[in-house]
Amino acid sequence: MGKDVIIIGGGANAVTAYTRIATAPGISSVTFVAPHPIGLGGAFGTTDPELLCNTSVDVTSLDPEGPSGLLTYLTARGWPATRDDFVPRYLVGQFCRERFREARATAQARGTATHHLTARAETVRRDEDRDEDRDEDRYTVRLDDGREVTGSDVLICLGLERPRLPDQLRRHRGHPDLLPSPYPSRRLRELPAGARVLLYGTKLSAIDAALVLLAEDSGRSVVMTSPSGALPAVRTRLCRPDKALLDTARLLDLDPHSPHLDTRLARILLGALSRHAPRRGIRRQTSTAADPAERLAEELRLATTGAAAWQDVIAETIDTINEWASPWDRRTRADVLARHREPITRYISAIPAANARRLAAHHATGALEVAATLPRDVRPRPDGGWLVRWDDGPERHVDRIVCATGYHAPRLSWDSGGRLHLDGAGGTDAHITEDLRVTPGPAARPERIWAIGAAAHRRTPIVNYLRTAAIHAREVAARLTHP
Ligand SMILES: Cc1cc2nc3c(=O)[nH]c(=O)nc-3n(C[C@H](O)[C@H](O)[C@H](O)COP(=O)(O)OP(=O)(O)OC[C@H]3O[C@@H](n4cnc5c(N)ncnc54)[C@H](O)[C@@H]3O)c2cc1C
Structure with missing residues (x-):
């Protein structure tokens, strides 16, 4: 048996x-x-x-x-x-x-x-x-x-499975002009041509949603918004390296409680990068532009001209971080990861160049905007749709709100x-x-x-x-x- x-x-x-x-x-x-x-x-x-x-x-x-x-x-x-x-x-x-x-x-x-x-x-x-x-x-x-x-x-x-609703929208849960998740994507395709959409989120599922909403000359327009307004970095591949680039043994040996942890970790990751692309410093591989659309365009150019060497270290880094942090107690893991959340979401969850190119094209036609902050105020209109106001602009009318703000x-x-x-x-x-x-x-x-x-x-x-x-x-x- x-x-x-x-x-x-x-x-x-x-x-x-x-x-x-x-x-x-x-x-x-x-x-x-x-x-x-x-x-x-x-x-x-x-x-x-x-x-x-x-x-x-x-x-x-x-x-x-x-x-x-x-x-x-x-x-x-x-x-x-x-x-x-x-x-x-x-x-x-x-x-x-x-x-x-x-x-x-x-x-x-x-x-x-x-x-x-x-x-x-x-x-x-x-x-x-x-x-x-x-x-x-x-x-x-x-x-x-x-x-x-x-x-x-x-x-x-x-x-x-369970989508997270942003705090700002919790009290509007169930509103007919609020989609709590971008999936299944057919619900986005069913929105009327020409609809103006406020899209919460600037990470992977929000990018999926923007591309579906703006596909096939739909005439729709989309404003993406999140607290950081930051889009992920752009890559042309995420592959296992042919030969090891990362000093895995040294990384696995790092003490997560050491006050020097962040410096040592950065040194190991930069060491892998300089072995892979000796004459190209990290600053020449990434963009620091403050404007999200400008940063997207610059990172797309870096990725498609072979300048984004960082992408070849990511697969090894994910495997090694998982192995390194798995034995720790939960609090240590949460503390260390919280300190590195920004690079994790930007570079580990980078987007394919094809998606970046489509986003950039929609931005160039004016169909897509990326707001650098969340709106200050969002109110349903009695006759349908929403009134939205940012700190630095006039009130705007949107027809739908779509949330792509991650999952529980x-x-x-x-x-x-x-x-x-x-x-x-x-x-x-x-x-x-x-x-x-x-x-x-x-x-x-x-x-x-x-x-x-x-x-x-x-x-x-x-x-x-x-x-x-x-x-x-x-x-x-x-x-x-x-x-
Ligand atoms: C939109 C999206 C895109 C992604 N893209 C990628 C990608 O490109 N590459 C990548 O590596 N990872 C991607 N991921 C991460 C992905 O979740 C993981 O890679 C994972 O491997 C997907 O498989 P899964 O079986 O966990 O999840 P799912 O495919 O979500 O399957 C889990 C299934 O479990 C079922 N289920 C849930 N609760 C119960 C229950 N109580 N009883 C019985 N069944 C239940 C659900 O019906 C669900 O369909 C993506 C995730 C999301 C949400």
């Missing part, structure tokens, strides 16, 4: 875990609990061709090592893709769907059954009675339609009865161990419940990245199949 594994979630992270586990020896069954077809989750389940990955084909893979599976998949189907490309996200969804079907066929041929319960999971609890025949604990997952499923191991592969991370929590809740209703935030187990606290017994990708955000700093989930899946599969 082998293990019965339950995977909660059905997006890319669930598929990377499944491909590792379903074909491993000693697994009797894998049961997905997910409300949609496996592979087609939130991030990559879109059908909108306008929405591009912000990660290159090289790292948008279900396997962290070896050649990119996505590149092999695209090339075999005649797509002229290279490892540097930022492909439409729907292609990653199709890739995940097919990889799932292939792995399921292989698993079935080896005697491992795969089931899919189309529902959402609500809670997980360890059964009181241990299975003596199998000499293992069993876990019961309760679904939102009242069904229950039991297994020996539970993998939590939730994505980002999944909140796993335990109740006093030993039940793990997936929606934060349990009361006590779950602890994630260094080996990615979900427990009630650091001293609690290790459970066979594992967090992968975004669900592990309380342990791993940079989780909104398929490669991080693929690394998690590799680690969890190794522990799960070789206890």
Whole structure:
């Protein structure tokens, strides 16, 4: 008798875990609990061709090592893709769907059954009675339609779903002229031609929203706004380097409590850059223009003329920071990351040059503005739309407000009865161990419940990245199949 594994979630992270586990020896069954077809989750389940990955084909893979599976998949189907490309996200969804079907066929041929319960999971609890025949604990997952499923191991592969509403708009929640999230993007496409849109957010999903709203000569106009007004930096690739550039050993050795931490960290990162591009200092690779549109144009020029050498150090930096910071206690991790939030969001989450070019073109026609601050006042008009005022300008009328201001991370929590809740209703935030187990606290017994990708955000700093989930899946599969 082998293990019965339950995977909660059905997006890319669930598929990377499944491909590792379903074909491993000693697994009797894998049961997905997910409300949609496996592979087609939130991030990559879109059908909108306008929405591009912000990660290159090289790292948008279900396997962290070896050649990119996505590149092999695209090339075999005649797509002229290279490892540097930022492909439409729907292609990653199709890739995940097919990889799932292939792995399921292989698993079935080896005697491992795969089931899919189309529902959402609500809670997980360890059964009181241990299975003596199998000499293992069993876990019961309760679904939102009242069904229950039991297994020996539970993998939590939730994505980002609950949009964050900016403070300024909380009291207008539910207003018909307020879209709380830019996804699904068809809701943006349905806005009337010529609509004037105030778009909250200047990061990745706001850029998606602006490009969809302004696509195909829609005649719409968009004002993007955020507290910083800062757009991400621009890149032409995010790939694993052919040879190591970063002094990984030195970075992993840095003491997070040292008063010299920031200087030492900067020295290591600049050292990697100067090894890669010896005669080009960081100031000549980036723009410091105060105006967001000017900075975008300058960084687009730097990226497309091969001057942005920093981009080649990013993939290694993400992997190393995740490895370095994972063992720390939560407070240390939060403190160190908070000090470096600006470069993390600007450079680690940079945008593809193709998107930057389209943004710059919309800005040049006057269809897109980027406001450097939030409006001072936003009021609904009695006859529809909104009146908006900035400190330094006249009142303006917009027809719709769209929020693209990020997501709440999944909140796993335990109740006093030993039940793990997936929606934060349990009361006590779950602890994630260094080996990615979900427990009630650091001293609690290790459970066979594992967090992968975004669900592990309380342990791993940079989780909104398929490669991080693929690394998690590799680690969890190794522990799960070789206890
Ligand atoms: C808009 C967007 C764009 C992104 N672009 C990129 C990119 O280009 N490159 C990259 O590497 N990363 C990107 N990311 C980050 C992305 O979240 C991760 O890469 C991740 O790998 C996506 O897979 P996932 O399975 O976590 O999430 P999802 O694809 O969101 O899938 C998770 C699924 O879990 C299901 N679920 C949620 N709650 C429950 C429950 N209680 N029970 C059962 N099922 C549940 C949901 O229905 C959801 O579809 C993007 C994220 C977003 C939001």
